[in-house]
Amino acid sequence: MQERVLKVLEFTKVREQLLEHAASPLGKERIINLVPSTDFTEVVKLQAETDEAATVFRIKGNIPLSGIHDIRPHIKRSVIGGVLSPHELMQIASTIHASRQMKRFLEEIDEERTEIPILKEQVDQIIPLTNLEQDIKQAIDESGEVLDGASELLRSLRQQLRSNEARVREKLESMIRSSNAGKMLSDAIITIRNDRFVIPVKQEYRSHYGGIIHDQSASGQTLFIEPQVIVQLNNQLQDIRVKEQLEIERILTELSANAAEYESELQIIVKVMANLDFVFAKARYGKKIKAAMPAMNNEGRITLFKARHPLIPMDEVVANDIMLGQDYTTIVITGPNTGGKTVTLKTLGLCSLMAQAGLQVPAQDGSELAVFDSVYADIGDEQSIEQSLSTFSSHMVNIVEILNRVGYNSLVLFDELGAGTDPQEGAALAISILDEVHRIGARVVATTHYPELKAYGYNREGVLNASVEFDVETLSPTYKLLLGVPGRSNAFEISKRLGLNEKVISNARSHVSEDTNQIDKMIASLEESKRQAEIEQQEARDFLKQAEKLHKDLQKQMIEFYEKKDSMLEKAAEKAEEIVDEAKKEAEHVIRDLRKMRTDKVAEIKEHELIDAKRRLEKAAPEVTKSAKLVDKKNKKQKYMPGDEVKVLSFDQKGTLVDRVSDDEWQVQIGILKMKVKEKDMEYLGAPAAVKETRPLAIVKGSDSHVKLELDLRGERYEDALLKVEKYIDDALLASYPRVSIIHGKGTGALRQGVQEYLKNHRSVKKIRFGDAGEGGTGVTVVEFK
The missing domain is CATH 3.30.1370.110 (Ribosomal Protein S8; Chain: A, domain 1)
Structure with a gap:
């Protein structure tokens, strides 16, 4: 992709906005170098990667990306034997920690069965360098200071250092608190010069303390003297400090060498974390502009639903549907200036570049974009003062370059094609240029205000006219793109609205050819027809959506009904089996008692004992209570009439009988649906209100015939x-x-x-x-x- 095209289509501004969402210098570097890819497989993977990040961002809301640093220079220096500073080593430890956090974070999401195969594959490359991280953090604190516990020797040296400093301060404190210190010292303080403890002595008393003069004040009246009595102690302090510094150097050298051993692992961490920061920045930016992942193809098809320009505020931008590359490969947009033609052109070009860079596009779900080998744009007034080129010449230089490079799999955008010269010649050139690019097979969108190009789409196959809508009532453009409708002149209507005399307008109309008038009337009719068609299409979509929803709900209710029915039958069978089992047990008990009675008394069984046993057997038999409705239905068959209210048992829904289909089948109205139902699947609820009661009733509006689910x-x-x-x-x-x-x-x-x-x-x-x-x-x- 040409850098000039990226600038003209404002892709560079999108990169600037994207930078705000990066969390580290590594991610920002990736964004600065971001350019659209022309490899179809790579673009598909980039889009899938961004979609996975958007899914993670949507589920979790916050991504652990803090603590990432660009440690590549540190790794390089450690490998060649350099000693890293404590601050550099802490940046390495911080980056290792951030990589471990990110690895654990994405692994937990993957365990929750959220599909993120691309991101999971990336973090799987990370090897957690826990030992190196702990070694560095045990030796260096967050502010970059080497800790006492970095080694036993360092701990011992620092203890000696603190002990000797205390002795030096004690001696100096006794000096500045002595009775004659007030007149000999400029101030009763202990200070440090050249890493040695000193006191400020007045010039005239320099010999009283002896020792070494390390500094003097600007006036020369005060000398900073190291008294003779603490020279030896200061020498010991310096010796300990040298040993301390040598030990710190040894610790840093050892840690730097450890880091160098993990060069390849650290480089992988840097690479993966840079990409993850970049990917999640794309996801955050997509959420900000309310973008969606487009489907990608390599066949030159573009279908954008409600596409918006990402750099225009959302409360101001007008969304448009843009289709190209299937039934037609060229679109010619005509219409007045400041009507939104250029914005539409840039929206299409910028969405294509964003998609090929792996960014989601500001359009609705279901949108589709193509991966082009190249995108060319001639937009705006790009005349060069240095080259003394006019507007026309500047445009023509760009167009010549485009014609020399354009191929079959290219997207070409022309703004005001042929402008800046004689209208007749400009229109002829525009038609010729469009013919040439169309012949090559590239996808082309061109804007123009030449009326000659209005008929261009009617004379050539694969070419579609379009325009931007203009509201004559408000005298302002609506910025809405009308595909299939060429633009028309609104000069007469605007003049009339502004108060121009009707006589003058009529006279002007007489100077316009009848063909032009008829074309304008045809265009106006097309605009109205398209508007009406869009309204009806939307209504049809809504109705279809409602019908599909209702159908789905009815199917779900049927499934639930049959599941419930099966469950109830199963429970009833279990209950019946329990009752029969109880009856059998009771019967066996009665029989056992009778046999015992016969054995015990032989022929002495009395009549009342037999009657009592018979009663017990009758009680053991399970009782089945039949529904009164079922009994009534068996005894008497219901006579149905059109208009009767019934309950359809299989759906558990009320309905109204419309007409008899056969001897045992009726057409029933249930809500907005009509279906055939057998009489055995219906339960009679009642006659229509007009039949049941002749006196007026209060009618409650809101029956199921028009209530949505x-x-x-x-x-x-x-x-x-x-x-x-x-x-x-x-x-x-x-x-x-x-x-x-x-x-x-x-x-x-x-x-x-x-x-x-x-x-x-x-x-x-x-x-x-x-x-x-x-x-x-x-x-x-x-x-x-x-």
Whole structure:
């Protein structure tokens, strides 16, 4: 990719924003050097890697990336025999610790069955250098000071050092507290010069203390003297300090040599941690701009749903659908200036570059992008003053270079193609350039304000006209891209809105050819048709989604019904078996008693004893109580009529009879569904209200015929949402639904908490729970009724 193209399409600005999310110099270095890849396999892996990081970030929220340093120079110096400073050694220990933390963190996530194979493969390369880390931390503290416990000799030397310093201070303290010290000393303090303890003595009393003069004040009135009595003690201190420094050098040399032994392991740690910091920075940036992972292909197909320019604030940017490379390979966008054509061009180019760099793109899920060998862009006024080039010449230099390099697997973006010269010649050049690039087979998007190019898409296969929408009512662009609709001039409408005399406008229209007027009318009709088609398409999508949801819910309820039915039958069978077993035991007991009576009394068994035994046998037989409804159904077959309300037993749902299909089958309306149901699967509930009672009744609106099985509250205000929940629960209860779903989204959790508090206190609610993974997770509350 050309660096000029990365700058023109503002990929460099995306890198600058990405830098804010890196946690270490290693990650920032990777971001600074980030360029889009042209290898399809590599791009797919980069996207999968970023998606895994986004998954981890979504699950855990915080990633242990602190304490990472660029220790490559330290490793290099240690390998060639250099002695590392305590601070450098601590950076090595800190980086080892960070790598161990990250390895354990990702291994725990992997154990939780979250699929992160690429990240897991990377941390598996890390060898935890626990011994080296502990050796360094036992010798050096966090501030970079070598600890007394680094060696026994160092501990002993520092004890001697503290003891001798105490003796020196004691002697000097006695001097400055003596009776004549006040007149001989400039100040009663002990200070240090040249690593030796001294006292400030006035010039005229220098001979009183003897010893060595180490320094004097700026005025020369004060001399910093090491008294003769402590010269020997100071000499001993210096000797201990030299030994201490030698021991510290020995410890640092040993630790540096240890680090050098693990050169390859440390280099792997640096490489892995640099990449992980880089990958998680991409994931954080994707979350910030609300990006999604695009599917990648190497066939030149681009499908972007609600794509946004990542550098425009989200409350200002207009999202657009962009499709290219399947039914058509060239798009010509026409329309007025400042209408959003250039932003659309940059959005497409920047999303392509971001995707090939492994970044998620600011578009909805389901978007798809291609991996191009090269991306070319001629955008903006890039005239060169040094070369004395005009706007047209500057554009033409870029276009010539593009035509010399463009290939089949290229993406080419032209902004205001042919501008800066005579309109007729510019339009002709634009058409010729587009023909050439289209012939080569590259994917092309060009913007222009030449009216001659409006007909370009109609005359050539694989070319599509497009435009940016303009609202004549507000006299401002909407920045919405209209694929398949060429741009039209709004000069007359704008002039009329601004108050230009109608006579002047009519006169102007007369100077425009009839063909142009008809083209404008056709374009206006296309715009309206496309707008209407988009509305109807969205309505169809919503209805299809509702139908699929209802179908899924009914299937789930059927499964639950049959599972419950089987469970109840199994329990009933077990209970019946227990009753029969009890009856058998009782019968055996009675028979045993009769035999005993016969044996004991032979023919003396009296009538009342036989009657009592018979009664016991009758009691042992299990009693089966039949439902009155079942008895009634056996004795009398119900006569059904259209409009009757029935209960469909297999679905446990109310319905209304529509029409008889056969002798034992009816068409039944259940909610928005109509289905065929056999009479044996129906239970009669009653006749229609008009038949049952002729006097007027209060009709409760909200029957199951139009109540959905879910309520979507996303985007609602808190108070409005609770009112909707209250009404929806009443309607669902009237519809006899056993359960419903309320979609409140995840967000801050305030709406979810409010909804669940209301449901917990509702007298008809049996149980509430969050949706399963396939039902929307914590963004959905499932309500079961009593």
